[in-house]
Amino acid sequence: MNATLTPQQVEAYVDAAAAALGLPLQPEHRPGVLRYFALATEMADLVNQFPLAVQDEPAPAFVPVSPAELPR
Secondary structure (H helix, E strand, O other): OOOOOOHHHHHHHHHHHHHHHOOOOOOOOHHHHHHHHHHHHHHHHHHHOOOOOOOOOOOOOOOOOOHHHOOO
16 A cells, blocks of 8 residues: 655645644754655655565564674
């Protein structure tokens, strides 16, 4: 299922979310916020397109690791 939002939907969502959170969005920041949110929806669409089987289960926990902790 392709769920990537249209530019108009991205703008409407960003405006609604900012208003709901009481988050002022400066006019000079708006183009970057819209661009990033559109990119995030495209990435989410890629993840959502991955088929899962009934036996697939989520990981019990995600624990981030800093680059310094990675094996060399």
